[in-house]
Amino acid sequence: MKLTVLGRYGPFEGPSGACSGYLLEAGDARVLIDCGNGVVGRLWHHGGYSDLDAVVLTHLHPDHISDLFVLRYALDGERAQGRRAGPLPVYSLPEPGEDFRRLPYKDVYDVRAYGPGDVVTLGGLTLRFAPTRHWVPACAVRAEAEGRCFVFSSDTGWSDSVAELARGADLFLCEANLLRGESEGHLSAFQAGELARLAGARRLLITHLFPGVAESELRREAEAGYGGPVAVAQEGATYAV
Secondary structure, three states, rough: EEEEEOOEEOOOOOOOEOOOOEEEEEEOOEEOOOOOOOEEEEEEHHOOOOOEEEEEOOOOHHHHHHHHHHHHHHHHHHOOOOOOOOOOEEOOOOOOOOHOOOOOOOOEEEEEOHHHHHHHOOEEEEEEEEEEEEEOOEEEEEEEEEEEEEEOOOOOOOHHHHHHHHHOOOOEEEEEOOOOOOOOOOHHHHHHHHHHHHOOOOOEEOOEEOOOOOOOHHHHHHHHHOOOOEOOOOOOOEOOO
C-alpha cells in the first residue's frame, strides 16, 4: 500500500500548492481521498484519473471537494473517448444535504452515502470510518490492505473516536492546521502528535497546513506531542504504508 500526497493545504492553498487530496493505492485499487482545489491537475503526474476506482470524501467543505466539480468534466471526456466505461463511485457523508445534492453530474458519478461505522470494500482495500470533531459532519478513514493500515484524520478537533480508529496504524496522516492553541474543529501540531502517541501509531505524517506557517515549527511541535520523529507531508511525494 502506498500514499501519494496531491495537496496538503487548508482551508486554502499555499503558493503553487493544492488543498486536500491523497491518492491511496493497494494492488490494483486506486482510491482518491478528498478532491480539493488543485488536485485534478496533480493527478496527471500520478497515473491520471481514467482508472480511479473511487473517490472518498471525508466531508463536504470546499477545500476537500471543490475539484470534484471539475473532475466531472474530465471524466465525461474520458467516457466520450472510450477510455472509461462506467461511472466513478463517489462515497460521501449525506450532510449537509444541500452540498450532497450538488455532487451528482449526468451519469459520470455514482454518488453513495456512507456513515460512521460503515465498512466499504474497494478491491483489496477495506475502509472504515469514525466521526471527527468538526463544524460539519466529517469522518476519519482507516484503510487496511496487504496486512498494513493507513489512517487519515480528516479535519478534526481533539477526538477520542479518531484516536481509536488510528490505533496501531502503520501510517497516520493527521491534520495539524494550528501551530499553537486549541480549536473546536482543528488540531494544533502538538495535539496531532499527542493523538498519534495515544493511538500507538507507528509513523506520523502531518498535513492540512495553514499557508505561511513554518514547516520546521510544525514539525518540532508535533514531535514534542508524539515523542518521536514526525514528517511533514510533501506534495508530490509518495509514502510507503
